[in-house]
Amino acid sequence: xxxxxxxxxxxxxxxxxxxxxxxxxxxxxxxxxxxxxxxxxxxxxxxxxxxxxxxxxxxxxxxxxxxxxxxxxxxxxxxxxxxxxxxxxxxxxxxxxxxxxxxxxxxxxxxxxxxxxxxxxxxxxxxxxxxxxxxxxxxxxxxxxxxxxxxxxxxxxxxxxxxxxxxxxxxxxxxxxx
Numbered sequence: 001x002x003x004x005x006x007x008x009x010x011x012x013x014x015x016x017x018x019x020x021x022x023x024x025x026x027x028x029x030x031x032x033x034x035x036x037x038x039x040x041x042x043x044x045x046x047x048x049x050x051x052x053x054x055x056x057x058x059x060x061x062x063x064x065x066x067x068x069x070x071x072x073x074x075x076x077x078x079x080x081x082x083x084x085x086x087x088x089x090x091x092x093x094x095x096x097x098x099x100x101x102x103x104x105x106x107x108x109x110x111x112x113x114x115x116x117x118x119x120x121x122x123x124x125x126x127x128x129x130x131x132x133x134x135x136x137x138x139x140x141x142x143x144x145x146x147x148x149x150x151x152x153x154x155x156x157x158x159x160x161x162x163x164x165x166x167x168x169x170x171x172x173x174x175x176x177x178x
Contacts (some may be wrong), residue, residue: 065098067158072105072113079117087124106137 016039025034030041040046066083073079086097105113116134120126125134 026116062095062098065095069098069101069105072102074110074116076114076117078121082117082121082126082131086128097128100132104128104132104135108139112138116121 006021012034013026013028013031015024015026016022016040017024021039021041023039024036026032027034040099044111047083070076070079070085083098083101086105087094090097108116116131117135120131125131
């Protein structure tokens with residue numbers, strides 16, 4: 001059983017696909033996918049480890065992930081073009097790029113997603129990290145509407161007046177001559 005998926009009492013189901021040379025591990029109770037390995041030819045009794053970033057190596061159909069991301073944009077034609085350019089630019093890291101976009105879609109609403117998408121395409125920024133950064137920027141730029149509340153100051157403090165000074169006093173203190 002892959003070490004990072006072990007829990008006391010968990011029983012795993014193991015499926016071997018000799019055609020593609022892989023072995024897959026599933027939780028026997030929930031059918032949750034745990035991990036998969038390439039079958040190591042000629043290795044008997046040796047520990048075969050998964051890389052540290054196991055999420056990257058979980059079974060994830062590329063076409064399925066791409067479809068989920070496009071659906072997250074509401075099948076927008078600009079999104080399709082954006083994703084195609086990312087695939088063209090980062091062929092080795094397509095899954096990583098799509099996962100970053102998918103995570104962003106889980107966090108932000110459709111309005112912000114489309115705003116960031118338009119910004120990225122207008123500025124030729126074709127990467128998932130640029131897209132995520134644009135989302136963060138637009139989140140910060142969004143005006144925060146604050147409700148103004150009138151607070152009544154207690155009578156005992158109403159006689160207190162803050163002292164005011166001429167700005168030149170502060171300039172002299174700081175060593176700035178005006």
